Amino acid sequence: MxxxxxxxxxxxxxxxxxxxxxxxxxxxxxDGHDHSTHAHGDAAHAVMHEATVDVPGATVSVEATPDSVGGYNLHLVTGGFAFAPAAAGGAHVKGEGHAHVYVDGVKLGRLYGDWTHIPTGGNVRVTLNANDHRALTADGQPVEARLHLE
Structure with missing residues (x-):
């Protein structure tokens, strides 16, 4: 034996x-795992993240302020869009959904309101997404905001 x-x-x-x-x-x-390039494993999230839905007039910008205990506080300013946390994972409703927050290509999570904290700087990207997680576009262009934080 x-x-x-x-x-x-x-x-x-x-x-x-x-x-x-x-x-x-x-x-x-x-390296870190980027959820923006593939579908989630469970059937409830089988929608491919590459899929998009066009919502003309949807906009997003992001402002960052250093947090006194580290990291940054992000404030999203949206137009033609409303956060709908109770509808996350549900059917698409034009002009509502949530945001996805990425730092250096790694998804930190979903955002269901206009403020969030990130623990570190880097290349920040925020996308607006439909309830069914498809990325929003406006006139064929991704509805996203980017900024670099030292």
Whole structure:
């Protein structure tokens, strides 16, 4: 019983090492996970994030102020759009939904109102999204705001 267990451990050790070397050779890294490029795993969120819905007149801008205990407070100013937290995950209703907040390409979460706190600076992107999570566009252009925070 001791020898098979030893062989298993040796195989796991070298197999893991070879896997890491192979992944590194292919340029694969364990960076942050960006949810903006694929569907969620559960059926309730099967809508692809690449899908969009056009809402003419929808706008968003973002202002940031440093927080006294670290990070930044973001204030979203929207036009032609209303936050609808109770309808998140439901059917699309023109001009309502929520926002997605990203820092350096990594989704921090959803925003159901016009204020949020982020713990760090970087390249901030805020998108407006329909209740069913599709990204909003206005006249074919993404309804999003971007800014860089040191």
């Amino acid at each position: 001791g020898r098979p267990l030893l062989m298993l451990l040796i195989g796991l050790f070298f197999g893991t090492g070879l896997g890491i070397v192979f992944a590194a050779g292919q340029g694969l890294t364990l």
